[in-house]
Amino acid sequence: MILSAADVGLCFSTGGSITWAVRHASLSVGKGQLVMILGPSGSGKSSLLYLLSGLRSASEGEVRYGEQLLSGGNKHTARRLRFTDFGFVYQQHFLIGYLTATENVCVGRSRQYLGHARNLLCELGLESRVNAYPAELSYGQRQRVALARALVHSPRIVFADEPTASVDSKLSVSICKILRDYCDQGGACVMVTHDEALRSHADGLYLMRDGILSMHSASASE
Amino acid sequence: MLSAVRSVLAVPWPWAFLFRNKAKGIPLLLLVALSVLVITTVSAITDSIMMSVYRSSVQPYEHASAIVSSGISIPLHIVRNLENSDEVEGMVPFLDSSVRVTGMMGSESRRVLAVPTAELENVMTRFHVRLDGGRLPIRGEPEIAIHESIARSKGVHVGDVIGREVDSDDYLWGAFVVTGTLRGDIPMCVSSLEYFKKQWIFDAGDSSYAYLVFPVPGRLASLNRTLGDKLGGEATAITLDSVMPAYRSEFANTRMVLWAVDLLVIVIVSIAMGLVNTVHYLTRLREFGLLASIGLTPAGLVIRTITEVLGLGLAGFGAGVALARIALWLLSVWLFEPRGIDMNYLKWKSIVFAIPVPLLVSVFSTITVWVNILRLDPVSIMEGRD
Numbered sequence: 001m002i003l004s005a006a007d008v009g010l011c012f013s014t015g016g017s018i019t020w021a022v023r024h025a026s027l028s029v030g031k032g033q034l035v036m037i038l039g040p041s042g043s044g045k046s047s048l049l050y051l052l053s054g055l056r057s058a059s060e061g062e063v064r065y066g067e068q069l070l071s072g073g074n075k076h077t078a079r080r081l082r083f084t085d086f087g088f089v090y091q092q093h094f095l096i097g098y099l100t101a102t103e104n105v106c107v108g109r110s111r112q113y114l115g116h117a118r119n120l121l122c123e124l125g126l127e128s129r130v131n132a133y134p135a136e137l138s139y140g141q142r143q144r145v146a147l148a149r150a151l152v153h154s155p156r157i158v159f160a161d162e163p164t165a166s167v168d169s170k171l172s173v174s175i176c177k178i179l180r181d182y183c184d185q186g187g188a189c190v191m192v193t194h195d196e197a198l199r200s201h202a203d204g205l206y207l208m209r210d211g212i213l214s215m216h217s218a219s220a221s222e
Numbered sequence: 223m224l225s226a227v228r229s230v231l232a233v234p235w236p237w238a239f240l241f242r243n244k245a246k247g248i249p250l251l252l253l254v255a256l257s258v259l260v261i262t263t264v265s266a267i268t269d270s271i272m273m274s275v276y277r278s279s280v281q282p283y284e285h286a287s288a289i290v291s292s293g294i295s296i297p298l299h300i301v302r303n304l305e306n307s308d309e310v311e312g313m314v315p316f317l318d319s320s321v322r323v324t325g326m327m328g329s330e331s332r333r334v335l336a337v338p339t340a341e342l343e344n345v346m347t348r349f350h351v352r353l354d355g356g357r358l359p360i361r362g363e364p365e366i367a368i369h370e371s372i373a374r375s376k377g378v379h380v381g382d383v384i385g386r387e388v389d390s391d392d393y394l395w396g397a398f399v400v401t402g403t404l405r406g407d408i409p410m411c412v413s414s415l416e417y418f419k420k421q422w423i424f425d426a427g428d429s430s431y432a433y434l435v436f437p438v439p440g441r442l443a444s445l446n447r448t449l450g451d452k453l454g455g456e457a458t459a460i461t462l463d464s465v466m467p468a469y470r471s472e473f474a475n476t477r478m479v480l481w482a483v484d485l486l487v488i489v490i491v492s493i494a495m496g497l498v499n500t501v502h503y504l505t506r507l508r509e510f511g512l513l514a515s516i517g518l519t520p521a522g523l524v525i526r527t528i529t530e531v532l533g534l535g536l537a538g539f540g541a542g543v544a545l546a547r548i549a550l551w552l553l554s555v556w557l558f559e560p561r562g563i564d565m566n567y568l569k570w571k572s573i574v575f576a577i578p579v580p581l582l583v584s585v586f587s588t589i590t591v592w593v594n595i596l597r598l599d600p601v602s603i604m605e606g607r608d
Contacts, residue, residue, distance in 0.1 A: 046605070055515060055601050076519075080225075083517025090604055096509050098242040099234055106233045108513045114233065 001066075002157055002188050003052060004028040008061035008071060009211075010047050021047040024061070025213035027206055029157065029190055034183045036199060037192045038216070039208030045192040046161050048213065052190055053086055053159045054078030065157075083108075087150035089160040093142040095134040101141075102130045105148045113152055120148045124178065140171045147178060158182065160191040164198065176201045229522030236529040239506065250498060251538045254583060257491040258542020258576040259549060261484055266550050266572040268480045270558075270565045271326045272473050278332055278409050280469050283462040285349050286434045287446055288316075289453060295429040296457045304435060304452060309445040311438045314341045315430030317418040321368075321384060321411065322391040323375035324561050332372050334394050334411040336418035337434070348436055349408050356380040356402030362416040366394075367402040369409040375562025396421065484575050491579060492586035499531065499587040503594055510595065511603030523595050524588065531587040535580030543573055 010022040022044045029035045039045045050056040051071060052063055055078075058071035065085070070078055082088075095104045105117035121130050124144045134142055143163065150158050160179060164172035172195060179189045180201045191202070199205055205216040230236055240247030289296060289304075304310050319334040337345045339361040346352060351369070359365035366384065368376075378384055380400050387397040398413065415430075424431075437445040446461040453459060503510070510523060518526075554565040566572070 050601050079517050079519060081517070082515070086517075088515060092604075094508055094512050094604065096234075096512070098239055103233050103238075108229070108232050108516050108518050110228075111231065111233055 001028050001030050003063070003065055003190070005048075005052060005063045005071075006061050008048075008051050008058045008063055010044075010051055010056060011059045020059075020211050022051060022213070023211045025051075026061075027204075027213065027215070029188050029204070031156075031188055032183050032186060033203040034180055034189045034191060034201060035204040035206065036202035037190065037206045037208055037213070038194065038196060038199065039192075040194055043208045044211040045194075045208050047211075048208065049159050049161050049190065049192050053088065054082060084153070085156045087153070087155035087158040089147055089150045089158065089163040091162040091165045093134075093146035095137075095142055095145055097134055100131045100133060101126060101137065101145045104134065104145055105152050107149065109153060117148065117152050120152055121145065124148055140167055143167055143171065143175065144178075147175060151182060155187065157188040157190065160189060162192055162194070164193060164195055169197065172198060226519055226521035226525050229518055229526055230529045232518075232526075236526045237533040239502075240530065240534055246502065247534070250495065250534055251541060253491060253494060253498075254535055254538025254579060255542035255545055257487045258539050258579050259545045260487055261576040261579065262543060262546035262572050263549055263553075264483050265480060265575040266546070266566060266569065267326060267553075268476055269569060269572055270563070272476065273566055274325055274330065274409075274563065275472070276469060277407060278330065280462070280465050281408050282333070282349060282410070283460070283465050284442070286436045287442070287449055287462070288432060288434055288460040289449070289457045290432045290460060291457050292455065294424045295427060295431055296433060298429050300453060300456055301429060301433065304433075304449075307445075307452070309437055309441040309448070310435055312344075312436045314338070314345055314434045314436070315415060316432050316434050317415060317422065317430075318432070319394040319418075320392075321372065321376070321394050322389070323372055323409075324563070326558065326563055329391065331393075332369070332409050332411065334366065334413055336413040336415040338415045342412055345434065346404070346406075346412065349406065349410065351404050351406030351408055351410065354403045354405035356400070359401055359412065359414045359417075361414055362420065363414060364396060364398050364417055365401045366398040366411050366413045367404055368400055368411040370403045370405055371409045371562040371564060372411060373400070373403050373562070374560065480575070484578070488578055488582050492582050495531075495583045496586040496590040499527075500590045500594065503527075503591045507603055510598060511600040514598050515600035515604060520595050520598070523598075524592050527591045527595070528584060528588045531591075532580065532584040535583045538583075539576065539580040542576065542579070546572075546576075 006026050008022065008025050009020055011018050011020045025048055027035065037045050037048065047056065051058050054070045062069060063071040065081055068077060096107060099107060101121055102114060102117045105120060106113035118130050121127065124147065126141060126144055129137060129141055137145065147163065158179060163175050167175065176198050179191060183189050207214050207216045240250065301313065305313055314337050317336045320331045321334060322329045323332050335345070339359065342358050353367065354370055356367065358367050373379065376384060378400055380402060382400050383397045384392065384400060385394045385397040386392045435445065435449070442462070446463050449459040449461060513523060550565060558565045
């Protein structure tokens, strides 16, 4: 098991009252698995993803990456793992405007990744756009650059937060397929989405509603 | 910590933002460059003023001390006693006067040294001054050889006449024909003591009213320590040690003004840069949030910021120094040199005053961004709650 969460919860204190964004959530992600979390907007999917990736500390329960405690553990460890072992795809592409597509792919990383970044962009069909700036790319192209940024350092697990939220169905399928292929090659992925049409790509399916996570099926085919 | 330092080498180069956003980078570069220009120029001009006064009033005493009678002349036994001293290589009688020249801050005095014509070359050699054109004054004649900077400042040439008769600002009484020009570190004039004595209303006999005392090489300091004691109240010693305090006191306020200008410019520029950088940081919040979310440490982000600002500061410093050199060269060639004022525009000392600019600008800018980085919450930024 690469990643596991047991009874994790995340609460916010607002005006003296406590609001739980996630409560008693448990899940596990194994090597080669694409785990999908389905749910409507505001159900706590993104919050759960932040807990799983160490971007937020859990208010209760624990998240483990392999044997390492991620939630409530050492912040430095969580940060190091985010840099080396985790990849992120956000709802918006968050590309940096003054960097080329290739530079955006390896932003924050060693310059040795530049060659690999170009190859990755070519594999994603952007061979003619490697030196283009974000403003010169279509929305779909930008999202593929953001996807390449999440994959460039060959992370063990990719966290994707609604990566298909603002794209057409054709591109949604394309993005899902890329993540599916990545898992098939030995990676793993936790993907949050509200698009039920994508569930066929998942190995494990969870439903999220009002902060409560429930397992829908171990395999999407079920 | 090592990973934080390594983040400087990561993609993109820390100064890529300013380099590729020239509309934002160039004004900041100019801000630093102009502050360096102001400080370097003020420093160079101040240094030149001080140097000009130093060369004329203090530097002669690096080569010789002077003794001046408390009455009409210095008793001969004192003169003989000094000449026989181990620390004295030679003594030359003299009288002096002065002419006025235009300095950077108004009129400045330049000494006219009247020595026996037979000793003129000897005295000039000891003061590291040489004849550059024309000839030296003839014994007993109202003639004068003047430093080329004085000639330029007064706009006179060999054959022209100087003195109070032609310029009421000059202390040098009468009219003296310029016979030659001198070149060397000390801006001075030389004339014939024999002529001066003819005009002197007192009869000093075999002695003289004043003497230049040339020390044995390397013995100036020890000579100056004992010189006063050897005069027995009959004369006053004028030495490097006695003229230096007056020089320092004269320029104490000038130095203070220079430091005040330096400090003021640096503080203003640092605050301006800090504010501008904070604005830049806020416009780049998502970039910082993204870098933080993928695992760059706050220390790494701060070091990247320091590198970016320091790079800008150093580039601005280089540009400022280059601009200052050009500005000072133009000032020197067009304004000061024709008026006989030498400007030390190539001195590194002037640039040293501007070194705090890039350093303090970097520190101040980094601190303002640092405060923001410490409060950085990548999730809030990614969710657009920034």
